[in-house]
């Protein structure tokens with residue numbers, strides 16, 4: 001069986017380093033917001049080229065803390081509209097709603113799957129104050145999103161949960177392309193912890209300070225609470241594991257890029273629509289390799305019969321989820337088409353050349 005993603009194999013590479021770091025953690029006797037979190041925050045800020053990093057409990061909390069931070073700084077107000085991509089994982093939208101803001105859904109570009117810049121301006125109203133750009137599937141959004149934001153004096157927030165290490169054509173990394181960025185280190189991400197974890201990067205000092213308080217009961221000095229906060233801290237053990245895995249991120253992304261470029265070159269089947277790389281090779285870190293097919297169930301079944309595991313990112317678009325029933329009547333045909341026909345092929349840093357070639361052979365032999 002060619003697994004979609006072999007998480008055990010990915011993490012087994014670091015087993016001895018993990019064990020050593022756990023022993024150091026155990027011996028330290030300091031288990032919350034200790035050295036491992038602050039070390040990782042410094043390393044990840046440096047990696048992204050951002051001035052500040054704040055470790056958080058997960059990616060959704062990271063996104064939500066950014067919005068709540070801007071509200072605390074009076075840069076956003078409850079009820080403001082935030083432009084969001086309709087084609088995303090529901091967490092992006094939930095962060096806006098959970099912060100008391102209003103998501104305004106914008107259709108994607110059918111080739112890149114990311115928010116289509118030319119659709120943004122018509123969605124802007126006097127109440128629009130921010131754009132959430134999601135680098136979906138690992139590909140950076142077009143830099144025209146930031147240009148539109150600048151023109152309309154809007155905040156830009158990155159959902160970089162799927163794009164750790166992606167580099168723009170101007171050499172800037174995901175996490176340093178906006179006013180603030182959120183990352184998820186959910187185990188299956190390009191940089192994945194061994195449990196829930198997340199982070200925020202920003203160059204905004206005031207936002208950094210307010211989010212540090214928000215994630216820790218509104219406090220920067222123990223038992224002194226300045227604002228109404230939360231407990232959204234990054235765990236020490238996960239931070240230590242992430243520091244170990246961060247050193248391998250560029251190498252792992254390179255491996256994903258190699259596999260993706262091989263797929264793009266070698267998969268030749270008119271029934272299988274391939275994803276489009278729109279900019280420099282480094283601007284896509286291929287968190288997932290998504291193809292579109294007409295008869296998805298048939299294609300998935302066929303691959304399964306040939307021992308190739310696939311996943312669907314994602315089967316139901318956010319506006320069609322029961323949780324977001326008030327948005328169900330929105331007309332978002334491109335988003336719905338992607339969600340109805342997308343299939344993610346196996347891709348990972350531990351996938352072998354033989355496995356890659358086998359996927360290509362089987363996909364090329366598919367008869368729709």
Ligand SMILES: Cc1ncc(COP(=O)(O)O)c(C=O)c1O
Pocket residue numbers: 058059060061088089091092134159161162183184185186196197198
């Ligand atoms: C695009 C996107 N945004 C946000 C999240 C939320 O991250 P987490 O699962 O760590 O809360 C995820 C991950 O699942 C994601 O893929």
